[in-house]
Amino acid sequence: MIAAMDRSTDPGPPRGGPVLQDSVTAAITSAFFEELAAVGYGRLSMEAVARRAGSGKAALYRRWPSKEAMTVDLVVQVSVRAADTPDTGTLRGDVLAFLTATDQALRHPLVSRILPDLLASAAYHPAIAAALGEEIGTARRRKVGAILRRAVERGELPEDADVDLGLDFMAGPLYWRTAIRRAPAGPDRIERLTDMIIAALGA
Amino acid sequence: MIAAMDRSTDPGPPRGGPVLQDSVTAAITSAFFEELAAVGYGRLSMEAVARRAGSGKAALYRRWPSKEAMTVDLVVQVSVRAADTPDTGTLRGDVLAFLTATDQALRHPLVSRILPDLLASAAYHPAIAAALGEEIGTARRRKVGAILRRAVERGELPEDADVDLGLDFMAGPLYWRTAIRRAPAGPDRIERLTDMIIAALGA
DNA sequence: ACGAGACGGAACGGTACCGTCTCGCCACCT
DNA sequence: AGGTGGCGAGACGGTACCGTTCCGTCTCGT
Structure with a gap:
């Protein structure tokens, strides 16, 4: 539950493997929780998450239809552990x-x-x-x-x-x-x- | 602590007395707590409070310099009871x-x-x-x-x-x-x- | 009667996000 | 080698608030 929130523990993919999709998702996940900790859910903006993740907004909307869906998905995913x-x-x-x-x-x-x-x-x-x-x-x-x-x-x-x-x-x-x-x-x-x-x- | 949050228990000034300042402040206070309950602090906007209170934004800024100051003042005031x-x-x-x-x-x-x-x-x-x-x-x-x-x-x-x-x-x-x-x-x-x-x- | 001042309302320019869409780029898979 | 598709970047029109400023109105105190 903790590791997924901690960007420093995310070394990215081991080496040259199937990088793209996963590393972007990981970056977005880290950015989401950091942004959540920084401003709270009420003021969390997709734009800020994308900015922090170093990605485009489209990368977010390609994965989740809304901020609420993203939140539910990521929180559930992280709680399972x-x-x-x-x-x-x-x-x-x-x-x-x-x-x-x-x-x-x-x-x-x-x-x-x-x-x-x-x-x-x-x-x-x-x-x-x-x-x-x-x-x-x-x-x-x-x-x-x-x-x-x-x-x-x-x-x-x-x-x-x-x-x-x-x-x-x-x-x-x-x-x-x-x-x-x-x-x-x-x-x-x-x-x-x-x-x-x-x-x-x-x- | 409770009554101040409850618009229905606010009869306004008794009659014809020194109305203006106080009834507006009461309306703003009620509107603030209602809005706070409706959207949370993060998404609370001065504009929405004024709208709900049926007042102009200037009436708010005439009393408090910022949303944070308004929140602190009203919360403290209501907690004293x-x-x-x-x-x-x-x-x-x-x-x-x-x-x-x-x-x-x-x-x-x-x-x-x-x-x-x-x-x-x-x-x-x-x-x-x-x-x-x-x-x-x-x-x-x-x-x-x-x-x-x-x-x-x-x-x-x-x-x-x-x-x-x-x-x-x-x-x-x-x-x-x-x-x-x-x-x-x-x-x-x-x-x-x-x-x-x-x-x-x-x- | 009159000036002071708070009122509701509305507009201002500026900023921030929204969700969509279009680029050109580059890594993957035949 | 060539096509597919996700990628970062960012422009787009639209909406919402910001804090300030100006109206014209109304109610006070004097």
């Missing part, structure tokens, strides 16, 4: 791993600028809301749901643990802290956050 | 009151559209970040800090309760649920949320 967190054997291990991975993603400078903007833009653009809900929301719910279910099976959580609110605890505090308050959480904060979330889940 | 939550005598009562008030604010259709957008815009506009941090962030931290401090004094929370992370728990889950997931929380959910937050605070 989010891997499942493994079963560590304990609830605390699972939660800690999930939070650490989430924190790492939220710390990425492009992500931390882009994600709140896209989440807010979702209120104005149903297509974006659908894409985010589908690709990010559903995936996250599935992961967290699996973690909580395993914990119930192990007897670490009561049978009637509130999974619905548990989802909000697994995402809310860390997102609020990192993306909204912009107060980065060190490893010790993540540990403590883990303990507090587990206490909340057991209530 | 947020009242302190009273001391209910118990931690649970205080938390429940705070969450209920927060939930009520977040349920307001204009607030739920505007707030995420402004919080995201803060990443691009330092002046907005400063205004939100000062008027909303500081006020919220003061309130929650007082609640937690009282609880420690009562012996309801351990002396070493983590106030810093506690702030994130008091805001994060509810904000995530209501403003991001857009899954409204009924009174029973707020009750349960309260219990879970208290468990987290005690960890």
Whole structure:
């Protein structure tokens, strides 16, 4: 999810191979996310993306019919890479791993600028809301749901643990802290956050 | 905080009094928040605000030098009204009151559209970040800090309760649920949320 | 009665994007 | 070798805002 946003990690095609189409698409993709981080979705212009990508506008319109379609396509494409967190054997291990991975993603400078903007833009653009809900929301719910279910099976959580609110605890505090308050959480904060979330889940 | 955003609750000046300046300002204020909810800060134009307010653009520029200044001024002005939550005598009562008030604010259709957008815009506009941090962030931290401090004094929370992370728990889950997931929380959910937050605070 | 000043409205020149289209160029595939 | 097609560049007409300036009107305070 991160690498695709990072132009410096995009070495282009290995060598002399089938270059053209792919390198242009990669340049446009990088430019899109950089521009998104620079001005936000509302002020994102196709012209600026093309300019930043060093391409013509036609190269964009040849691939996507509109800014919204481009956004949905690229965001979905980049979100797919989010891997499942493994079963560590304990609830605390699972939660800690999930939070650490989430924190790492939220710390990425492009992500931390882009994600709140896209989440807010979702209120104005149903297509974006659908894409985010589908690709990010559903995936996250599935992961967290699996973690909580395993914990119930192990007897670490009561049978009637509130999974619905548990989802909000697994995402809310860390997102609020990192993306909204912009107060980065060190490893010790993540540990403590883990303990507090587990206490909340057991209530 | 809410009433000022609601055009229908603005009856204008009582009668024949000193009308001009104030009623125009009120119309502009309403139009600003409506427009903000309609298109977001990034695409908000002074021209559209004036159009919606039924005024000339000069009326806006006579009051504020720029869109950013107008936004900061109006947002601050509207945020001031947020009242302190009273001391209910118990931690649970205080938390429940705070969450209920927060939930009520977040349920307001204009607030739920505007707030995420402004919080995201803060990443691009330092002046907005400063205004939100000062008027909303500081006020919220003061309130929650007082609640937690009282609880420690009562012996309801351990002396070493983590106030810093506690702030994130008091805001994060509810904000995530209501403003991001857009899954409204009924009174029973707020009750349960309260219990879970208290468990987290005690960890 | 009168001047001051805010009002809605409209126009100004300038800038930015839109989405389309046309160039000439160059790399690919027969 | 020649044709196909994506490429960067950028012109095109059209729309939207910018911030300013000018109208003529209306309501104040004096």
